[in-house]
Amino acid sequence: MTTVRVAFTQARWTGDKESMLALHEGWAREAASRGAQVIAFQELFYGPYFGITQDPAYYRYAEPIPGPTTERFAALAAELGLVMVLPVYEEDQPGVLYNSAVVIDADGTMLGTYRKHHLPNLPKFWEKFYFRPGNLGFPVFDTAVGKIGVYICYDRHFPEGWRALALNGAEIIFNPNATAPGISNRLWELEQPAAAVANGVFIVASNRVGTEDNEYGTEAVPFYGSSYAVGPDGNYVGEIASSTQDELVVRDLDLGLVREVRERWQFFRDRRPDAYDALTAP
Numbered sequence: 001m002t003t004v005r006v007a008f009t010q011a012r013w014t015g016d017k018e019s020m021l022a023l024h025e026g027w028a029r030e031a032a033s034r035g036a037q038v039i040a041f042q043e044l045f046y047g048p049y050f051g052i053t054q055d056p057a058y059y060r061y062a063e064p065i066p067g068p069t070t071e072r073f074a075a076l077a078a079e080l081g082l083v084m085v086l087p088v089y090e091e092d093q094p095g096v097l098y099n100s101a102v103v104i105d106a107d108g109t110m111l112g113t114y115r116k117h118h119l120p121n122l123p124k125f126w127e128k129f130y131f132r133p134g135n136l137g138f139p140v141f142d143t144a145v146g147k148i149g150v151y152i153c154y155d156r157h158f159p160e161g162w163r164a165l166a167l168n169g170a171e172i173i174f175n176p177n178a179t180a181p182g183i184s185n186r187l188w189e190l191e192q193p194a195a196a197v198a199n200g201v202f203i204v205a206s207n208r209v210g211t212e213d214n215e216y217g218t219e220a221v222p223f224y225g226s227s228y229a230v231g232p233d234g235n236y237v238g239e240i241a242s243s244t245q246d247e248l249v250v251r252d253l254d255l256g257l258v259r260e261v262r263e264r265w266q267f268f269r270d271r272r273p274d275a276y277d278a279l280t281a282p
Contacts, residue, residue, distance in 0.1 A: 002255040004145045004172070007031035007039040010225040011246045012210025013048045017061070020046045021069065025076060027248045032080040034250050037106070037145045040085035042206045042227075043153050043176040044099070047089065048215040049208060049223070051120075051178070054129040062091035065113055070102050078108025083143045085150060085174045089130075090115070099131045099152060101176060106144035114139060114150040118158050124180070124221055127154070138164040146171045146255055153177040156191050156205075159198070160279075166199035167268070171258050177207040180221040188226060197234040200262040202253050204229045209246060229253065232261040 009027050014020055024041055031039045043049070046069060050058035063069055069088055077084045083106050090100035090113065099116040115134030119127040138161055140149045149170035151161050156175055165173050173195075179188060192203045209225030225244065229237040229251045237251045262268065 002146070004038065004253045004255060005034075005036045005250060006145075006172070006204055006229065006253055007034070007036035007248060007250045008174075008204050008206040008227055008229070009039070009041050009045075009246075009248050010207055010209040010227045010241055011042065011045070012208070012223075013212045013215060015214045017046050021072070025073075028073075028076055028080060028082060028084070030248060031250060032082050036082065036250055038083035038085070038143070038148070038172075040174040040176060040204055040206055041087055042208045043087050043178045044089055045087050045176070048212050049178040049221065051127045051130065052124045052212075052216055052219065052221055054126045058130065059097065062089045062097050064092075065090050065100065065102055066110060067091075070104070070110060074104050074108045074110055077104045077106060081106045081144075083145050083148075085148070085176070087152065087176045097131055098134060099127065100134075101150045101152060101174075103141040103143065103148065103150065105141075111141040111143065112136075112139055114152070116152040116155055117161060118155045120154045124219075125154075138168055140165060140168040140170045149173045151175050153179065156195070157187070159195065162195040162199050162201075166201050170201055171255050172202045172204060172253065175203055175205040177205060178223060179207050181224050185224070188224075192228075193230045193234045193236075196230045196232050197261075197265075198267060200232045200258055200265070200267065202229065202231055202237075202255075202258070204251075206249075209242070209244065232258050 149165035208223035213220040227241040
């Protein structure tokens, strides 16, 4: 039996980048002190969720990979022996920007990057103004805690990526989010558990929390937290996090459950890719 202790966070925007970085550094240290082996942060964790507006001033949050934030947290990962899933605003080159997440191994090695594939473009979620669609596929990273993948926020509405990550060998998929109330609430309850069952994986879904009125005043979006981990059997692992408060969540995932569930439900054996050609038609 292989149990992995995961930590994941939900935080409100403090108002400046440095205090957000310091907050998450502190959480990483606390997670390690509580025996966590891996930690994952929310989408665009060190800044506000700037998709609420279309303002080129927010391009300043973009960084290269490797860059200041990834190097800072890679050093921390090595110090703590902690695998990290680190969402960043990536500058590949001037004007070529992505909503990304870097996976850092427990020795501080940057194993690679996932770039968000699916970008919303609707009021208060103007992501196509800030990002290009991801173009690095659906990589799975062989880490000190096992094989992990990443799927970011709006991606979660598209089942194909979950399946690609699972077929590529992922046992845990981390899903950092910036999700606000409205029609998404019910989907938040349904989609990740359904994806976990369909693909025989653990999913760790972290979401921003709080109203960023210190950045956007009355136009601010009230993110609802409610982060959680769910197993390949569709059951939550522990409680769902607060809908209103900052929180560091720690949960134990029994990876033996992946094999148990996949042998019970032979979805990969019984799938019919030969019959699915129409699904990839433009």
